[in-house]
Amino acid sequence: MGHMLSRPVLITGGGRRIGLALAHHFLTQQQPVILSYRTHYPAIDVMRRAGAVCIQADFAHDEGINAFAEAVKSHCTSLRAIIHNASGWQAESPSTPLSQVLNAMLQIHVHAPYLLNHALEGLLRGHGHAASDIIHFTDYVVERGSDKHIAYAASKAALDNMTRSFARKLAPEVKVNAIAPALVLFNEDDDAEYRQKALNKSLMKIAGGEKEIIDLVDYLLGSSYVTGRSFAVDGGRPLV
Numbered sequence: 001m002g003h004m005l006s007r008p009v010l011i012t013g014g015g016r017r018i019g020l021a022l023a024h025h026f027l028t029q030q031q032p033v034i035l036s037y038r039t040h041y042p043a044i045d046v047m048r049r050a051g052a053v054c055i056q057a058d059f060a061h062d063e064g065i066n067a068f069a070e071a072v073k074s075h076c077t078s079l080r081a082i083i084h085n086a087s088g089w090q091a092e093s094p095s096t097p098l099s100q101v102l103n104a105m106l107q108i109h110v111h112a113p114y115l116l117n118h119a120l121e122g123l124l125r126g127h128g129h130a131a132s133d134i135i136h137f138t139d140y141v142v143e144r145g146s147d148k149h150i151a152y153a154a155s156k157a158a159l160d161n162m163t164r165s166f167a168r169k170l171a172p173e174v175k176v177n178a179i180a181p182a183l184v185l186f187n188e189d190d191d192a193e194y195r196q197k198a199l200n201k202s203l204m205k206i207a208g209g210e211k212e213i214i215d216l217v218d219y220l221l222g223s224s225y226v227t228g229r230s231f232a233v234d235g236g237r238p239l240v
């Protein structure tokens with residue numbers, strides 16, 4: 001039995017970028033954190049020293065998801081929130097069988113949230129009206145599709161739909177909402193041409209940055225009323 005945390009926020013994919021920024025934010029607020037990581041970046045050791053419980057997990061197969069759920073239960077008897085951040089942005093490519101792309105996208109964006117929400121429901125309940133939260137990270141492409149990330153967009157659309165299903169199942173103790181970003185962070189290998197093209201796709205012409213997401217997560221956790229909804233963080237992209 002690991003050391004027991006008091007109502008931690010659970011963040012999947014907390015080893016880098018937005019998930020790591022969220023974990024750091026909550027720890028700074030003295031909010032206990034459990035995070036999953038697949039790759040052991042140096043940041044994981046930093047988070048551990050800061051008090052986070054960091055659990056290695058690969059959600060590529062249901063066995064890994066279910067084992068992670070059991071590991072979470074060994075560290076806490078209740079959860080403040082589950083933030084489903086873990087994701088793969090995989091495009092279709094001639095070198096990868098289509099079934100492999102589709103299975104990978106469904107595994108991380110549908111199997112993981114679906115199985116973890118069911119497995120950990122009991123840890124979210126029992127704390128009163130709107131006392132717990134689930135947040136699904138979807139994507140702007142849920143609205144309009146994507147010609148280059150078809151399986152990715154479809155799996156995020158399924159996650160968007162599950163937001164409403166779990167909101168109906170878990171209210172009023174647990175609120176369930178989605179955050180649908182467009183360009184929040186570039187990837188290191190994004191070249192100047194790609195970056196400029198991507199920036200031009202929104203009205204605001206910037207990448208939103210982690211703080212936009214963190215501030216919205218704080219709002220959702222602080223609400224006693226909002227549930228079953230998706231919140232776009234897209235710089236006005238649909239209006240371009």
Ligand SMILES: NC(=O)C1=CN([C@@H]2O[C@H](COP(=O)(O)OP(=O)(O)OC[C@H]3O[C@@H](n4cnc5c(N)ncnc54)[C@H](OP(=O)(O)O)[C@@H]3O)[C@@H](O)[C@H]2O)C=CC1
Pocket residue numbers: 012013014015016017018019037038039057058059060084085086087088089108137138139140180181182183184185186
């Ligand atoms: N960045 C952006 O501009 C946008 C982001 N979003 C969404 O916001 C969320 C955060 O985005 P971002 O920080 O860029 O995400 P990243 O792609 O940078 O990180 C995703 C995390 O998920 C983990 N992960 C991937 N596959 C698996 C798996 N099979 N099992 C366990 N963990 C896995 C990764 O682990 P590892 O490091 O080991 O690969 C990584 O830590 C995502 O859901 C994303 O889809 C949506 C639109 C735009």
Ligand SMILES: Nc1nc2c(c(=O)[nH]1)N=C([C@H](O)[C@@H](O)CO)CN2
Pocket residue numbers: 086087088089139181182183184185186187198
């Ligand atoms: N898991 C991820 N999903 C997405 C990423 C990412 O880096 N990891 N990035 C994007 C892009 O920023 C896209 O929104 C640009 O138009 C989408 N999803």
